Amino acid sequence: EVQLVQSGAEVKKPGESLKISCKGSxxxxxxxxxxxxxxxxxxxxxxxxxxxxGDSDTRYSPSFxxxxxxxxxxxxxxxxxxxxxxxxxxxxxxYCAKQGYSGYDSWFDPWGQGTLVTVSS
Amino acid sequence: EIVLTQSPGTLSLSPxxxxxxxxxxxxxxxxxxxxxxxxxxxxxxRLLIYGASIRxxxxxxxxxxxxxxxxxxxxxxxxxxxxxxxxxxxxxxRSPRTFGQGTKVEIK
Numbered sequence: 157e158v159q160l161v162q163s164g165a166e167v168k169k170p171g172e173s174l175k176i177s178c179k180g181s182x183x184x185x186x187x188x189x190x191x192x193x194x195x196x197x198x199x200x201x202x203x204x205x206x207x208x209x210g211d212s213d214t215r216y217s218p219s220f221x222x223x224x225x226x227x228x229x230x231x232x233x234x235x236x237x238x239x240x241x242x243x244x245x246x247x248x249x250x251y252c253a254k255q256g257y258s259g260y261d262s263w264f265d266p267w268g269q270g271t272l273v274t275v276s277s
Numbered sequence: 278e279i280v281l282t283q284s285p286g287t288l289s290l291s292p293x294x295x296x297x298x299x300x301x302x303x304x305x306x307x308x309x310x311x312x313x314x315x316x317x318x319x320x321x322x323r324l325l326i327y328g329a330s331i332r333x334x335x336x337x338x339x340x341x342x343x344x345x346x347x348x349x350x351x352x353x354x355x356x357x358x359x360x361x362x363x364x365x366x367x368x369x370x371r372s373p374r375t376f377g378q379g380t381k382v383e384i385k
Binding site: 216218249265268270 | 279288309310314321323324333352365367369370372375377378379
């Protein structure tokens with residue numbers, strides 16, 4: 157079974173750094189792009205970016221470029237999303253998702269369970 | 278960036294009724310690159326349809342997708358109690374990939 161398991165909820169203060177994770181299993185981790193999607197409470201889905209773990213090729217949405225860093229460690233089948241300095245506006249649920257097709261242009265399937273990040277002073 | 282506009286924002290229907298959800302793109306999207314997802318409260322989104330009309334594995338045949346160019350439709354032929362949720366369309370043919378703002382299907 158293909159599965160993505162994300163790290164647990166985080167509560168941070170503005171200005172702190174954070175790295176959340178997404179571990180893939182049940183498939184060839186290096187052969188499929190993995191993406192990150194933000195969902196602010198009560199709002200819709202926002203596509204943040206994707207990474208190809210095979211060679212760490214990474215693409216960002218212009219809205220998130222420079223705001224976050226997406227990375228992957230293929231030796232442990234894990235993708236990451238990190239912030240160097242959190243803001244209150246980063247408070248959201250963050251989902252990772254595997255692309256359903258091994259090519260670049262693909263839908264997301266399946267999704268991780270989500271990691272809730274709360275940033276508050 | 279391709280903007281996807283979903284309508285209506287909320288659809289109030291009864292179980293057994295037919296639901297028709299619209300997703301309109303600001304630029305032409307190849308039908309190969311349009312997906313639909315379902316999200317229930319407290320859950321991650323789930324893929325329903327990809328390639329505009331191909332049902333994902335395990336998705337009941339009451340769900341169907343259609344459309345091309347800038348106009349796409351998700352139809353639920355007969356609503357079951359478990360279908361009341363929020364539905365999102367997504368285009369994955371142009372960067373950045375984008376989602377619609379969602380349509381909530383609620384019980385009337």
